[in-house]
Each structure stands twice: as C-alpha cells, then as structure tokens.
Amino acid sequence: MATPIIVGIDGSAHAWQALDWAAADARLHGRPLSLVHGSRALLRDGTLSELDYAHLDEERTALLHEARQYALKQAPGLDVTTELIALEAGEALIDLSDRAALVAVGTRGVGGFEGLLFGSVALRVAGHARCPVLVVPGPAPHPEDAPPEILLGVDTAHPQDAAIGWAFEAASLRGARLTALTALPVDFGSLHLRGVADRELSEVLAGWSTTYPDVPVRPVVADAGAARALVLGSEQSALLVVGARRPAGRFGLALGAVNHAVLHHARCPVAVVPTA
Structure with missing residues (x-):
C-alpha cells in the first residue's frame, strides 16, 4: 500500500483548508489520505465518566466522518481513512510522520501567520516531523485557484x-x-x-x-x-x-x-x- 498523506483535523476553518491541499496532493500522487484527530481529552484517565468519554468519541468520530465526506467530494474515488488518537494533536501527528509521505496542518494565523505562536500545533509539527510538512495559512487560495x-x-x-x-x-x-x-x-x-x-x-x-x-x-x-x-x-x-x-x-x-x-x-x- 502506498504511503499515506496525513492531515490534522480539528473542526476549524484552517483545518478544512489543510484538507483541501492534502486531498489535492493525494490525488496528484495517487496516495491514500488519512484524516487524524488527536486529543488528550480522549485518554481514559478517569477524569470523565465512561458516558462522557463515549460522547466525546462519538462527537470526534462524527467530525472525522464529515471531513471524510468533504474530502471525497473534492477528490471522488480517493482512498480516505480516519483515525482518533488519545494524544495531544501535535504529538499524534509527529508520531505518525514516521509512516507518512506528507503531514498537512492548518494555522489560525489571520492575514498571514501573525497568530501562529511558537507553541502551536503547526509550528511544532513543522519543527519535529520526520516527513515533509505542509503548513497552510489562512490567506492561501484553494488549490485549484x-x-x-x-x-x-x-x-x-x-x-x-x-x-x-x-x-x-x-x-x-x-x-x-x-x-x-x-x-x-x-x-x-x-x-x-x-x-x-x-x-x-x-x-x-x-x-x-x-x-x-x-x-x-x-x-x-x-x-x-x-x-x-x-x-x-x-x-x-x-x-x-x-x-x-x-x-x-x-x-x-x-x-x-x-x-x-x-x-x-x-x-x-x-x-x-x-x-x-
């Protein structure tokens, strides 16, 4: 199986932009696309009740399903999988970079990267991933444009x-x-x-x-x-x-x-x- 392109999904507008670019790149290279949502809130450490954890899992699974449907509209026929990981988002993406051709992340920066802080997921992944990282800023156009x-x-x-x-x-x-x-x-x-x-x-x-x-x-x-x-x-x-x-x-x-x-x-x- 071809090495996948991984994109971090958190439900924000900048993540959808990253998904646009990741899907376009997956189509160009003929690679599968893996949509990943990482959050420590999913870690069953006793902080929440089992019912609350179940609700969280259901909510985040629905988010990934929505992202998958969106990706398939952008690139019909693309091989798209989803994965929930009970780790902080940046750590999850860095861990997965060992088996990725590319990791795509968005940034909340407004009018450029003014809002991108040194502790942000985007900058952390760009600095530590073991594969190429595509960081997509707010001003970026859609890939087709x-x-x-x-x-x-x-x-x-x-x-x-x-x-x-x-x-x-x-x-x-x-x-x-x-x-x-x-x-x-x-x-x-x-x-x-x-x-x-x-x-x-x-x-x-x-x-x-x-x-x-x-x-x-x-x-x-x-x-x-x-x-x-x-x-x-x-x-x-x-x-x-x-x-x-x-x-x-x-x-x-x-x-x-x-x-x-x-x-x-x-x-x-x-x-x-x-x-x-």
Missing part, C-alpha cells in the same frame, strides 16, 4: 537535495514553473557576489533540470535578504518549499531563522522538507 508557480528557497552553501527534489517533483506534477531563489546577505549586493551566487545557484540546479526537463526553472538571486524575498515571492506562488535539518533527538526545533519568518508570514502553503 493557485498560480502555476512553485517557489524554492535554496541555500547554495548547504543545498538540501530532499527539498530541491520535492520542489521539482511538485512543479512537474502541477505543470508549474519553478522559481529557485537564493539571497545575498543584506547590504552585500556587490556585482562580484551576485556573479558568484548566480554561478553557485546554476550549479546546484543543473542536475535537477536534467532529471525534470519538463519543469521550466527561473533562478533568482535576491538582495533583500532570504526571509523577506521568500515572503514576497509567496504572494505569487502556489507553494513555497524550504528545507530543514532535523535534530538527532526528539527535542529542539531545527527550522532556522529564515524558516521561522517564512512560517509566520508566507501567503501560500509552506512545505518544510526535512534533511536527515
């Missing part, structure tokens, strides 16, 4: 093949152009440095363009700083793809300052692709 443009952030000093390959595949499947962006340090936009950055970016992309000859690539060297350039570029993109190095253990965020800024302010879904 998104422009045919994938934006990839590239650190030419430490290129992350997993993120680059993910972005090229996404562009190929969507028939989209790929904009590969690297940035000069702020206040260091000399012609010499720009020439070096152009050459290094071309070298990083060369092999991938051979593997994906159908993907038109636009290399960009920005002098506005990486975070600002990526956030601005997200306004005209369907997806923004960034890499992240995971810590060896379970603790500690491995997102970096640029990724934190992107997750707080991007206008399109952000795919955070881990590198071992």
Whole structure:
C-alpha cells in the first residue's frame, strides 16, 4: 500500500483548508489520505465518566466522518481513512510522520501567520516531523485557484537535495514553473557576489533540470535578504518549499531563522522538507 498523506483535523476553518491541499496532493500522487484527530481529552484517565468519554468519541468520530465526506467530494474515488488518537494533536501527528509521505496542518494565523505562536500545533509539527510538512495559512487560495508557480528557497552553501527534489517533483506534477531563489546577505549586493551566487545557484540546479526537463526553472538571486524575498515571492506562488535539518533527538526545533519568518508570514502553503 502506498504511503499515506496525513492531515490534522480539528473542526476549524484552517483545518478544512489543510484538507483541501492534502486531498489535492493525494490525488496528484495517487496516495491514500488519512484524516487524524488527536486529543488528550480522549485518554481514559478517569477524569470523565465512561458516558462522557463515549460522547466525546462519538462527537470526534462524527467530525472525522464529515471531513471524510468533504474530502471525497473534492477528490471522488480517493482512498480516505480516519483515525482518533488519545494524544495531544501535535504529538499524534509527529508520531505518525514516521509512516507518512506528507503531514498537512492548518494555522489560525489571520492575514498571514501573525497568530501562529511558537507553541502551536503547526509550528511544532513543522519543527519535529520526520516527513515533509505542509503548513497552510489562512490567506492561501484553494488549490485549484493557485498560480502555476512553485517557489524554492535554496541555500547554495548547504543545498538540501530532499527539498530541491520535492520542489521539482511538485512543479512537474502541477505543470508549474519553478522559481529557485537564493539571497545575498543584506547590504552585500556587490556585482562580484551576485556573479558568484548566480554561478553557485546554476550549479546546484543543473542536475535537477536534467532529471525534470519538463519543469521550466527561473533562478533568482535576491538582495533583500532570504526571509523577506521568500515572503514576497509567496504572494505569487502556489507553494513555497524550504528545507530543514532535523535534530538527532526528539527535542529542539531545527527550522532556522529564515524558516521561522517564512512560517509566520508566507501567503501560500509552506512545505518544510526535512534533511536527515
């Protein structure tokens, strides 16, 4: 069986947005979709009566059933399963990421990621999951209305093949152009440095363009700083793809300052692709 795409469901509007994108991605890749609701309230620790637990189970099962019916309307014929887990939502999704191709989560951010706090489910999952994570912000369009443009952030000093390959595949499947962006340090936009950055970016992309000859690539060297350039570029993109190095253990965020800024302010879904 193909590795599933997992989406966190909590009944909120931002979760439905994540479901839209997860269903579209499952259809593109021919993968099953798993809808997951995690909550410690479901843990039978004696806090509630058995009748109350039964009501909770029934309520959350109905929520997942509604989400499943919605997903099937978006993508008829999709293989969609549901799962209730008696764990905090972020912990549940991180645990499941070992057997997922992608985990999709929404954010409550208003007008961007202003409302996304460092303790939120979205940021926690993005920082700890062992598979790519798609974080869908409130301003993101429906997948069918998104422009045919994938934006990839590239650190030419430490290129992350997993993120680059993910972005090229996404562009190929969507028939989209790929904009590969690297940035000069702020206040260091000399012609010499720009020439070096152009050459290094071309070298990083060369092999991938051979593997994906159908993907038109636009290399960009920005002098506005990486975070600002990526956030601005997200306004005209369907997806923004960034890499992240995971810590060896379970603790500690491995997102970096640029990724934190992107997750707080991007206008399109952000795919955070881990590198071992």
